Amino acid sequence: MKIQFLGAAGTVTGSKTLIESKGIRILVDCGMFQGSREVRQLNWEPLPILPSTIDFVLLTHGHLDHCGWLPLLIRQGFEGKIFCTSPTKAITRLILMDSAKIQEEEAEKANKEHYSKHDPAEPLYTVEEAEEVLPFFRVIKPDTFFDVDAEISARYFSAGHILGACSIELFIEGKRLVFSGDIGRDNDDLMYAPVKPQEADYVFLESTYGNKLHPDNDPKDELKQAINEAYEKGGNVVIPSFAVERAQAIMYLIWQLKKAGEIPEMPYIIDTPMGVKVIDIFEDNREWHKLRSDQCQEMCAVFSMITDYEDTIAAIYDDQPKVIIAASGMVTGGRVLSYLERYIIRPETTVIIVGYQAEGTRGRKLLDGEKEIKMYGKYYPVEAKIVEIEGLSAHGDQDDLLNWLSELEEKPQTVFLVHGETEALVTLKEKIETRYAMNCEIPYQGQIVEIN
CATH class of the missing domain: 3.40.50.10890 (Rossmann fold)
Structure with a gap:
């Protein structure tokens, strides 16, 4: 089995993690890169594999940095299924349509006022292309195991954060891979506290606030x-x-x-x-x-x-x-x-x-x-x-991230830290190693890890 980090590795946006097993390819999240011009330029770059060879997408939630690249995935040949919860489907539809509309409007404004370096300026994708994503969705109920493929199963469980947001437990080749998605706060005003995983061979943990504690101020x-x-x-x-x-x-x-x-x-x-x-x-x-x-x-x-x-x-x-x-x-x-x-x-x-x-x-x-x-x-x-x-913030802080690991019955073989900037990643790695003595790694963009 191979894991390739196609996004949110060393950065906070563009979440994409590819799993390849026995000829099946699964993409966990398909997010847009946001931030500096250099980072945004990655949205225009092709994936290192053909989208037509990806069989399934598992969406953790509907924020743009986790779903915003789906129209391009489909434009470039993806024909598989996109699994998500019901609220995530509704939110992703809104997010993609809004994103496409803003891109079309900004491209039109840039061409009218001539402030873009590109002539003509073009949207990353159109409203029509965003609409073409919808038939690919397959809605999944949380806390219920479902078959992704003949030998691969998965379970969604609540991550807090936003409506429909879930972590994903993926059973593949006898291994249990847990993808945190974005983890919410234990004491959020609107959202329930995230559900903590009990077992995992490998964990892929977001690190947005890995170096920060939210203040005690009200x-x-x-x-x-x-x-x-x-x-x-x-x-x-x-x-x-x-x-x-x-x-x-x-x-x-x-x-x-x-x-x-x-x-x-x-x-x-x-x-x-x-x-x-x-x-x-x-x-x-x-x-x-x-x-x-x-x-x-x-x-x-x-x-x-x-x-x-x-x-x-x-x-x-x-x-x-x-x-x-x-x-x-x-x-x-x-x-x-x-x-x-x-x-x-x-x-x-x-x-x-x-x-x-x-x-x-x-x-x-x-x-x-x-x-x-x-x-x-x-x-x-x-x-x-x-x-x-x-x-x-809708993101859990360092304490929330550490607490999310607290109910694992046995140490995972590796905790991969993703979706964070350098200082957050390094600080959280040290905290996890000190508190739990877990093996912790920070993957880089494009890195391929083999799991035996």
């Missing part, structure tokens, strides 16, 4: 303080947010603060069409989260929900203080850029960063204190106040 108090300070200055609050789960978690906290009378009466806006649609998925999948239907309805009543871009323009040019939640979470695209074009240059503005920011993204540059950021070919001075609330 994120609700930090959010309250940031909103009230901006309101007193007459400024707007812009919260770049992932449309799936993080947007809803922020909505939940704002609803709690509003209900307690701890933040002012002013417009609270959700401007992410995908985030609005995700609320329906929350309603349809109540067994995956803690929010009751009546709570969801009461929470939504606090917000103005924008889907039409004309309403976005109206909100942008309405200068009264307001709070805007808009995608994308790493400020790599989406409607949040339209708000930042107008508001980033104003010192009374507050931008609240609430999720992980990969290297090279605008979100990371804002956190690193860059004095200007580039949007749509133009540079804008950063005069706004930049606030980070780490406690709102």
Whole structure:
């Protein structure tokens, strides 16, 4: 059996792990690379194997860095099955359609305003190509073994993180391979705690926050303080947010603060069409989260929900203080850029960063204190106040990752650390080796490991 690391090896995005056994090829996740131009360029590179030779894809969840390369996989010849949970299918559809639409719009804008180096600028894939992914899905119930192939079986079990997110237990050649996917937090406001694996011969563990502990500060108090300070200055609050789960978690906290009378009466806006649609998925999948239907309805009543871009323009040019939640979470695209074009240059503005920011993204540059950021070919001075609330991340921190390994009955032969940047990977490796005396390795991009 061979394992090849085709993505998220030494970086946080582009998750793709290939398993080859007795002529069968299985791809765990098929994500898009995000971040610096150099990293994003990998999306345009062909895989080292032909997609037509891949038999199955097992999706852990529906975030873009885990599913966003599927349209290209199919365009390049994949004809197999894509296994996932029901919420993951619904979310992946939204994510891919939104991603394709943004790419088409940005390519059109780049060609119109001539700021791209490519002539003409083209989207990575189109809305039509995103739609072509849907017939390949096969929905799997969690905690139930199913046959991937005649001699290969698998089981999905909850990873927390977002709706439908699961870790995967794969039985192949007498070995038990466990892929963590992205692991959520043990004390998340909306999502249940991740289920811990009991047995594994080999573990493939995400390491996003392998070198960090989420602060003990109450994120609700930090959010309250940031909103009230901006309101007193007459400024707007812009919260770049992932449309799936993080947007809803922020909505939940704002609803709690509003209900307690701890933040002012002013417009609270959700401007992410995908985030609005995700609320329906929350309603349809109540067994995956803690929010009751009546709570969801009461929470939504606090917000103005924008889907039409004309309403976005109206909100942008309405200068009264307001709070805007808009995608994308790493400020790599989406409607949040339209708000930042107008508001980033104003010192009374507050931008609240609430999720992980990969290297090279605008979100990371804002956190690193860059004095200007580039949007749509133009540079804008950063005069706004930049606030980070780490406690709102959907990813488990170092303690959560270590705890996830705590119920393994026997030591796995190897724990492979993926989906992390260098410092996070190295730090988590040391922690795992010290606490559990497990053999731990950090694979590199393209590496092939043979398992006997």
